[in-house]
Amino acid sequence: DTAVSQTPKYLVTQMGNDKSIKCEQNLGHDTMYWYKQDSKKFLKIMFSYNNKELIINETVPNRFSPKSPDKAHLNLHINSLELGDSAVYFCASSLLRRTDTQYFGPGTRLTVL
Amino acid sequence: EDQVTQSPEALRLQEGESSSLNCSYTVSGLRGLFWYRQDPGKGPEFLFTLYSAGEEKEKERLKATLTKKESFLHITAPKPEDSATYLCAVQETAAGNKLTFGGGTRVLVKP
Numbered sequence: 751d752t753a754v755s756q757t758p759k760y761l762v763t764q765m766g767n768d769k770s771i772k773c774e775q776n777l778g779h780d781t782m783y784w785y786k787q788d789s790k791k792f793l794k795i796m797f798s799y800n801n802k803e804l805i806i807n808e809t810v811p812n813r814f815s816p817k818s819p820d821k822a823h824l825n826l827h828i829n830s831l832e833l834g835d836s837a838v839y840f841c842a843s844s845l846l847r848r849t850d851t852q853y854f855g856p857g858t859r860l861t862v863l
Numbered sequence: 864e865d866q867v868t869q870s871p872e873a874l875r876l877q878e879g880e881s882s883s884l885n886c887s888y889t890v891s892g893l894r895g896l897f898w899y900r901q902d903p904g905k906g907p908e909f910l911f912t913l914y915s916a917g918e919e920k921e922k923e924r925l926k927a928t929l930t931k932k933e934s935f936l937h938i939t940a941p942k943p944e945d946s947a948t949y950l951c952a953v954q955e956t957a958a959g960n961k962l963t964f965g966g967g968t969r970v971l972v973k974p
Contacts, residue, residue, distance in 0.1 A: 754906070781960065790966060791948065791966055791967050792964065792965075792966050793907070793950065793952075793964040794964070795961050795962060795963075798960060798961070805959065805960070806959060806960070806961055808961075840906050840907075842906070844960075846960065849954065849960035849962070850895050850897050850909075850912040850954065851909050851912070852907075852909065852962070853909070854906025854907045854908070855906050856904070856905055856906055857904070857905070857906055
């Protein structure tokens, strides 16, 4: 059974478009995250939600908007895509009391042309 | 600002050739240091958490150690299946549940 799943796995789109990435976890965790991994492989936190409440909001453009309909889902919507948004986006989840042990999804490779 | 630096960037080993990876960090207060493994095309997979200087953790051929300024991941007698990128991350006491990752060390173990 997949623990943390993301869709789509690959996303190729034109500049200026709006796109969404979906994430679901079936681990019973209460905290979810979005990370961005750039071409140099640095993994950087973007957002974190605990029980549908935003608890980490790093300095990311407001074109990026996370949405958590329930604690098992955290989606990422990106407006007006730019070339620099090309990266691999990872969703992760954990228990709030065990944020050291985060379980990552397989990633979504976004390519903006 | 937190800084996590990993070295070397890449490491090529012969099967059975032991080596160590380094993770140096600068934080105002360390809550924990974590090691993850990432295979190509996949998300990182948790390996270890270290909380205080002098602590050690082991898993199969991997052993992680922690000092006040750095952590080492020792790979003893590696096998080709140990080939992966190893990521180090820190969590600062004043930063909630935020993890700050280093750039990783790509390890290739040749048979």
